Amino acid sequence: MFKKKISVILSMAxxxxxxxxxxxxxxxxxxxxxxxxVLPLTGAVSSFGxxxxxxxxLLEDQVNKAGGINGRNVKFFFEDDEGKPDVATTVGxxxxxxxxxxxxxxxxxxxxxxxxxxIATQSKIPMITGTGTNPDVTTKGGEYVFRACFIDPFxxxxxxxxxxxxxxxxxxAILYDNGNDYSKGLAEFFEKSFVAAGGKIVAKETxxxxxxxxxxxxxxxxxxxxxxxxxxxxYSTVGNIAKQARAIDITVPLLGxxxxxxxxxxxxxxxxVEGCYLSDHYSAQDTATLAVAFRKEYKAKYNLEADAxxxxxxxxxxxxxxAIKAAGKTDGPSIVAALAKTNIEVVSGKITFDKNRDAIxxxxxxxxxxxxxxxxxxxxx
Amino acid sequence: xxFLQQAINGLSLGFVYAIIAIGYTMVYGIIGLINFAHGxxxxxxxxxxxxASTNLHLGFIPSLLIAMGGAxxxxxxxxxxxxxxxxxxxxxxxLITAIAMSVLLENLVRLKxxxxxxxxxxxLLPQKIIHFAGLSIDNRQIIIILISILLVIILQFIVFKTxxxxxxxAASFDKDAAALMGINVNSIISITFAIGSALAGAGGVLFGxxxxxxxxxxxxxxxxxxxxxxxxxxxGIIPGALLGGLIMGLVETFSKVYISSSYSDAIAFSILIIxxxxxxxxxxxxxxxxxx
Numbered sequence: 001m002f003k004k005k006i007s008v009i010l011s012m013a014x015x016x017x018x019x020x021x022x023x024x025x026x027x028x029x030x031x032x033x034x035x036x037x038v039l040p041l042t043g044a045v046s047s048f049g050x051x052x053x054x055x056x057x058l059l060e061d062q063v064n065k066a067g068g069i070n071g072r073n074v075k076f077f078f079e080d081d082e083g084k085p086d087v088a089t090t091v092g093x094x095x096x097x098x099x100x101x102x103x104x105x106x107x108x109x110x111x112x113x114x115x116x117x118x119i120a121t122q123s124k125i126p127m128i129t130g131t132g133t134n135p136d137v138t139t140k141g142g143e144y145v146f147r148a149c150f151i152d153p154f155x156x157x158x159x160x161x162x163x164x165x166x167x168x169x170x171x172x173a174i175l176y177d178n179g180n181d182y183s184k185g186l187a188e189f190f191e192k193s194f195v196a197a198g199g200k201i202v203a204k205e206t207x208x209x210x211x212x213x214x215x216x217x218x219x220x221x222x223x224x225x226x227x228x229x230x231x232x233x234x235y236s237t238v239g240n241i242a243k244q245a246r247a248i249d250i251t252v253p254l255l256g257x258x259x260x261x262x263x264x265x266x267x268x269x270x271x272x273v274e275g276c277y278l279s280d281h282y283s284a285q286d287t288a289t290l291a292v293a294f295r296k297e298y299k300a301k302y303n304l305e306a307d308a309x310x311x312x313x314x315x316x317x318x319x320x321x322x323a324i325k326a327a328g329k330t331d332g333p334s335i336v337a338a339l340a341k342t343n344i345e346v347v348s349g350k351i352t353f354d355k356n357r358d359a360i361x362x363x364x365x366x367x368x369x370x371x372x373x374x375x376x377x378x379x380x381x
Numbered sequence: 382x383x384f385l386q387q388a389i390n391g392l393s394l395g396f397v398y399a400i401i402a403i404g405y406t407m408v409y410g411i412i413g414l415i416n417f418a419h420g421x422x423x424x425x426x427x428x429x430x431x432x433a434s435t436n437l438h439l440g441f442i443p444s445l446l447i448a449m450g451g452a453x454x455x456x457x458x459x460x461x462x463x464x465x466x467x468x469x470x471x472x473x474x475x476l477i478t479a480i481a482m483s484v485l486l487e488n489l490v491r492l493k494x495x496x497x498x499x500x501x502x503x504x505l506l507p508q509k510i511i512h513f514a515g516l517s518i519d520n521r522q523i524i525i526i527l528i529s530i531l532l533v534i535i536l537q538f539i540v541f542k543t544x545x546x547x548x549x550x551a552a553s554f555d556k557d558a559a560a561l562m563g564i565n566v567n568s569i570i571s572i573t574f575a576i577g578s579a580l581a582g583a584g585g586v587l588f589g590x591x592x593x594x595x596x597x598x599x600x601x602x603x604x605x606x607x608x609x610x611x612x613x614x615x616x617g618i619i620p621g622a623l624l625g626g627l628i629m630g631l632v633e634t635f636s637k638v639y640i641s642s643s644y645s646d647a648i649a650f651s652i653l654i655i656x657x658x659x660x661x662x663x664x665x666x667x668x669x670x671x672x673x
Binding site: 216 | 491635645
């Protein structure tokens with residue numbers, strides 16, 4: 001409680017300082033082009049952040065090897081927000097006012113992106129999140145905030161449609177975190193689409209962020225006999241819920257979104273998540289030329305398999321770099337104008353932005369089999 | 382059937398709260414301090430157990446003992462460096478110090494271990510589902526309940542049947558008079574911290590086993606709820622802490638089931654407010670204390 005208050009006060013103080021300093025700031029025309037990156041490098045979703053960082057570092061190498069942005073090298077400044085909105089505003093403000101970055105890539109989680117977006121817009125610093133799927137990220141963030149991925153209404157619809165049509169589910173239960181924007185949004189849009197598709201929601205239960213005990217909710221869900229259970233949360237929580245669900249003999253498939261996609265899902269969840277489905281931005285079995293090339297270079301640099309978070313953050317950073325290149329200048333309004341005109345092919349597919357500055361992109365459904373995410377089908381908007 | 386199943390869920394959670402609450406209550410009983418760092422000692426215990434089981438590849442009982450020892454050491458160090466020099470200062474200074482120790486412990490562990498959640502090894506206490514009369518019971522829940530009961534019995538034995546226990550009770554009754562009777566009050570206070578912290582450490586391991594993952598902030602919520610449990614049962618009274626813990630676990634579980642999972646924490650904490658209004662000394666508390 002105390003810590004939260006202190007960090008809110010600190011970040012407010014920093015935001016005020018930032019506004020005061022705004023008028024005197026002049027964009028550098030020489031030297032490295034600095035781009036800030038806000039990712040959860042530690043905390044409950046650290047595996048996302050680390051993959052994202054790997055992806056962006058790979059891009060940095062590639063861009064600088066190929067001559068940088070219009071002859072200037074690009075340098076990414078990484079900050080850790082632990083996946084917490086209050087930390088995101090603090091480190092984001094630091095990037096803008098101390099490090100004088102010209103743009104921000106991230107934050108990775110929706111909650112953090114919603115918190116940082118308005119600050120970026122106020123400071124006229126373009127921001128692009130690779131994975132913040134909640135609709136509020138761009139609507140509340142303002143005209144400087146872009147998003148390189150699909151949004152939760154689309155993701156929720158995709159999962160609901162897949163459950164109703166492909167899994168022939170008639171009833172579904174939802175268990176979500178009512179303190180997390182991503183989880184709440186996905187639950188809400190899944191419910192809407194599933195009911196519209198003729199399904200019935202038989203149970204809807206919540207928990208608080210950082211809760212570890214889900215037995216009461218699961219025991220309550222069990223007698224309603226749902227055909228599927230939606231768990232719209234991040235991998236570490238989902239693994240835990242899945243385990244507790246299997247312990248009381250809930251055997252139906254569990255469904256989720258892009259928050260599941262991490263190898264760490266299996267570290268916590270083990271075999272409890274076998275046979276479950278999730279929607280995602282990208283499949284590691286994608287055979288497009290760019291995707292194959294990216295996986296090869298990523299593997300060569302890190303000796304790791306590239307996951308969706310690596311790809312999406314790489315893509316987001318790439319879109320930003322290309323926009324700065326196209327703008328030819330590093331001031332906010334020029335970069336934003338160039339971003340709006342984006343029409344390039346990146347690893348996860350072709351990218352254009354709609355009027356809400358959201359990417360127009362398809363989704364894939366993956367199935368978990370033998371500790372791997374296997375491609376099932378691709379759905380386009 | 383569902384009711385019974387949920388009662389078991391509530392009891393296993395309640396026993397974990399109870400053994401944390403006992404530490405709160407023992408420390409309060411002897412020096413009148415709400416040790417807000419206690420929830421973090423619980424977390425430190427969970428990490429000791431984690432190391433013992435993953436790095437040293439020890440089994441359940443040795444890991445549990447190492448965690449209890451580690452937590453006891455941690456509790457005593459905190460007492461020696463932070464609380465002892467302030468023993469004659471105003472209550473408020475020592476309370477703020479306790480909050481500072483809580484933040485310090487969290488951040489020390491965070492520095493060393495990062496905030497990444499660590500997964501407790503599955504093999505430490507393998508899960509078996511017992512099917513019995515339509516119930517599916519996790520064997521670990523039962524083991525946790527049994528271990529908690531065992532620890533409480535051992536504690537009762539120490540407090541009421543040994544010389545040290547007698548000294549503890551004397552010191553908690555009147556420190557100065559106890560000192561005049563030749564009791565080394567300082568060492569008795571340290572022993573109290575050690576026992577309370579050891580219980581918290583055991584709680585940490587049980588929590589880690591029950592809920593698989595641990596992180597540096599895991600102690601905050603259980604710590605707060607155990608504190609409420611201790612106040613609920615009557616702070617300073619060991620059976621009260623046990624009773625309070627069980628009530629908290631059951632209320633939390635049943636309000637999730639019958640009222641709303643969104644409000645379960647709010648309901649659990651409302652109990653604290655109601656108790657403070659209706660019976661400020663707690664359910665088992667006898668004497669009415671002076672106003673603060």
